[in-house]
Amino acid sequence: MPKLTSVRDLEELRREILSERGGEDPNRLWIAICAGTGCLALGAGRVIDAFKAELEKRGLAEAIEIKETGCPGFCEKGTIVVVNPAGICYLQVRPEDVPEIVEETIQKGRLVDRLLYEDPITAEKAIYEDQIPFYKHQMRLLIKDNIKINPKNIDDYIALGGYRALAEVLSGMSPDEVIEVIKRSHLRGRGGGGFPTGVKWEATRSASGQPKYIIINCDEGDPGAFMDRALMEGNPHSVLEGLIIGAYAIGSSQGYIYVRMEYPLAVENSLLALEQAREYGLLGKDILGSGFDFDVRLHRGAGAFVSGESTALMNALEGKVGEPRPKYVHTSQSGVWNRPSCLNNVETLANIPLIINSGADWFCSIGTERSKGTKIFSLVGKVNNTGLVEVPMGMSLNDIIFKIGGGIPGGKRIKGAQTGGPSGGVIPEEYLDTAIDFDELTNLGSMMGSGSIIVLDEDTCAIDLARYFVDFLCDESCGKCVPCREGLRRMREILNGIVSGKGEEGDLDKLEEIARLMRAASLCALGRTAVNPFLSTLNHFRDEYEAHIREKRCPALVCKPLVSYFIQPEVCIGCRLCQKSCPRAAISGEEKEASVIDQSLCTRCGVCLDVCPPKIRAITKTSGKSSDSHSSGMRNANSGSSHKASRGDRS
Amino acid sequence: MVDREKVLEIIEGYRGQDGILIQLLLDLQAEFNWIPREAISIVSEQLRVPKSQIYRIASFYKAMSLCPVGRHSIQVCMGTACQVRGAQKVLDLTGSRLMIKPGETTHDMSFSLRRVNCLGCCAMGPVIVVDKDYHGNVTAEGVDRIIERYD
Structure with a gap:
């Protein structure tokens, strides 16, 4: 390919690419298949192979192009296949669905209903991307082209x-003019x-x-x-x-x-x-x-x-x-x-x-007063539609989580959202209505960070989450400066104590003192912001910290050393599934008789609760003082927290 | 024994460039699946870099290993999204099934277990990656099935 030596050459090339691709023929069929890491992990490679084989078999390989594209963001529903030019969007496509798509949609022009998006409430089907709520409420400026281009081919980008x-x-x-435009756009x-x-x-x-x-x-x-x-x-x-x-x-x-x-x-x-x-x-x-x-x-x-x-x-x-x-x-x-x-x-x-093409004024028209443009967030955790969402700055977390994310799986209650990664903080439910941008998130004690939103439901323990981030940062701290290296280790020790029932009065004061010091004296932002997950959870969930320390109880039933599992003898049918899957052989009992967990052997891994058939649900998980005195059945859980084996919290 | 020619070939690819030590060590890691002592000697001698500096880098980064690893590498993603969906349980179960801790290799050199921080496929958490295969939405029963496939 000859080098482009002028702007005219570039435009010439663009025209050539477009005409080669039958730019004049708007009816040309082509199939976009997401080949991003998420979809590939879900088997997109096999879907792509199946399409190639199927088109070959039907003698359509020449006429119909298959494009292996980038990630459009709806990772929850991979593998994503879009049949163009109509833009019919099929979700969760498996290799065995491919012959039907080719026969029905490609050859006969009919829809394959079961692969279309179905609204979980109204059961209405959506044919095109922009009818799906996940996409409909977004403003996709940066990731909209991902599903249209093969990232391995520069011509695709030039064509667009x-x-x-x-x-x-x-x-x-001039360079100064470029800088001026970017400054005027207020891009941060x-x-x-x-x-x-x-x-x-x-x-x-x-x-x-x-x-x-x-x-x-x-x-x-x-x-x-x-x-x-x-x-x-x-x-x-x-x-x-x-x-x-x-x-x-x-x-x-x-x-x-x-x-x-x-x-x-x-x-x-x-x-x-x-x-x-x-x-x-x-x-x-x-x-x-x-x-x-x-x-x-x-x-x-x-x-x-x-x-x-x-x-x-x-x-x-x-x-x-x-x-x-x-x-x-x-x-x-x-x-x-x-x-x-x-x-x-x-x-x-x-x-x-985008700013150069459409101008600083256009860019400034999107977003809030001090944060312009859109932001891509990764919406993950306990949310129905995991994926990447691009929204204008200033949308509320509630809108992102419920309108785009489709709410919390398994009918659970939302507890809050963690933003900003290990440097950010937890925002509790009552503040989720705030319009978020760089400054608002900082005001809430969190930060924008790179834009992760981790949705937390009632089964997430705030202290365990803080401990997770401190643990993460402890591993990742380079150790060059003392406040970060030692501060994180001491914080980890104290938090590990709290989650394993060894918390003492005064622990929280110690943690706050360490946090103050780290914030003031660490060399880089890793150490200075490392305290945010702890401080924000303490600020919003102090009662949970106190329950762990004073009552040795984990209200969310997460912290292993503070929970116990029991089998309700009157519910258990003695199928012995739990016995077979217990890695420590801690469960005993005859067939068709209620099984019993030996608490001295139990490691609280929770496998028994996972395998207990959903129709039976004989296993309870409890935390707090009441659980100590029980050896088998857990009939009431007045003073402790408890819930029955619940399924579907991971959809 | 380390294939000296291979090491020299990798070094040759970077000849004359600045700041390539990390890239070079990553290539050695990819080639041998760990960074053998002899390879470090050759790099040190060829690039005239003190061995201490190479060890400093190789011990700092998670992607580099100074001891041999198993035929199959198992990475359990411990990113936040996987974490809130039960990655700890998956890691514990994998470890107890293989009877090793994260960072260790089984006696028969078939598996190495590693924690990894977010692979960016959060929609399918908890995630286990064996060699280059991603396994998503891993459940307690799933761990056994995945390991068996590579046994």
């Missing part, structure tokens, strides 16, 4: 108008900090020293967040285009993509994107004949959460251990190899082409 923003920038805008960094992107670019541009570096941060370490993965995997060129524009604006000739290696597909697709962009001359010397030189290298992270911190990431790029360094001088002045460096998040950069 890709690199037009870059062409506009290189052919008619999507990686968590929310720092204005235009200001960051300006600072790097005006810093002295050459060369300058610009870096994509795709070290998405927050557990439960995967929007950067979806963009980098599903539409890498949109991010790359943003990067090249950024490089032009700040005057950089060398860029980096930093991807965590837990995302192998994102690594693969990014490398391909770089190669293809280079072939077309969209990277390299004299890009589109503008005289601007820029190239990009990919760096894989090697499994360290702290390496997503800006200075740590820059250390890693230099081949050193990815630990933070003190920020006496901002990285825009002195970053990688002590040169001016600009680090931008994946989602931030994906916004850049």
